[in-house]
Amino acid sequence: MLPPDPAEQLLLDLGITEPAEIDVEVIACLSGAVVGYRPLPCGDARILGVGNKAIITVDAGASPARQRFSVAHELGHWHHHRGQRLVCHAAGQSDPASVGGAEREADRYAASLLMPRFMMTPVVASAPMSMALVHWVAERFRASLLAAMLRLVDVHAGAFAVVVEQPDGRRWFKRSATLDRRWLVWPNGPAECRTEDSRTCPAIDWYRGSGLSRRRVAYEVQPLGGGCTVHLIGRPI
Ligand SMILES: [Zn+2]
Known part of the structure; x- marks a missing residue:
């Protein structure tokens, strides 16, 4: 039996059952991290952690969907790579095969947190794969079209x-x-x-x-x- 997905387990532990309830800033706060927004010269976001507290800084110039994914990506690092020094790529936008293991792991955590399988599967099970479905998922889960597309590759049958x-x-x-x-x-x-x-x-x-x-x-x-x-x-x- 597969171990529970940590991001989905966190949502379940917090009693979050609807896409509209996935507030990444609240989830960050409950995980010991505060989120701030300011222009970043490179990259979409970064995280600085000391002990059980962290500050996530997100590029103020990115789109809301990118910012949301970036917060979730940094929470992935906070869960998986606490204490490590990492430089983030453009979260969720690159060839999954070309980014390092830690980045892939953070992207996977973000995708699960923002578009959890337990919310996706019931609604996409009866819908044929199409761009219309990608648009619907992106809107409902407040994700970018590319993030929605890549998540559907994992979740759609x-x-x-x-x-x-x-x-x-x-x-x-x-x-x-x-x-x-x-x-x-x-x-x-x-x-x-x-x-x-x-x-x-x-x-x-x-x-x-x-x-x-x-x-x-x-x-x-x-x-x-x-x-x-x-x-x-x-x-x-
Ligand atoms: Zn990263």
């Missing part, structure tokens, strides 16, 4: 992949657990897909593997702001 295109042209992908392992995601999909809102396209545009030549995939694309674009690609059918 559907078979799909997301490819994220960053402003510098790099692309990275994340696949849902139920996507058939025979099909490898090919993140360098066709450039013309960027201009389409929603459609199907040949499976070989986005996947590699046997038996794909006649198959197609459902496809949606969404600009995320800041030059970032996300592609949602269904399973080959």
Whole structure:
């Protein structure tokens, strides 16, 4: 049996059962940390802890969704890495495979705290994966579109992949657990897909593997702001 997720356990211990009740500043306070906002020259946030008390400083210029994720990310460090000296990356915005273990752990804690599985699963269980669902989750849980998308990859039961295109042209992908392992995601999909809102396209545009030549995939694309674009690609059918 898996150990309980620490962020979700904290929510349960605090009696928080609805997305609207997830107030990160209150949760920080109850965890011994105060949150302040001021312009930061680099990074989204930082945490300074002494004993059982900490100060979390968040970039005042970031969007409310980014600030919220940043507080939750620093609470992840407070839970997992107390006493360690760490430099945070841009929380929740980078290729999950490219950031260090401590950052990944803090991002995972933040995603669980802001979009806990026990609240997500009942509401997304009967909804097909789509950009509309991403928007709905982002609004309901007050998360960025990218954070909502990445959380749905973990929580949604559907078979799909997301490819994220960053402003510098790099692309990275994340696949849902139920996507058939025979099909490898090919993140360098066709450039013309960027201009389409929603459609199907040949499976070989986005996947590699046997038996794909006649198959197609459902496809949606969404600009995320800041030059970032996300592609949602269904399973080959
Ligand atoms: Zn960090």
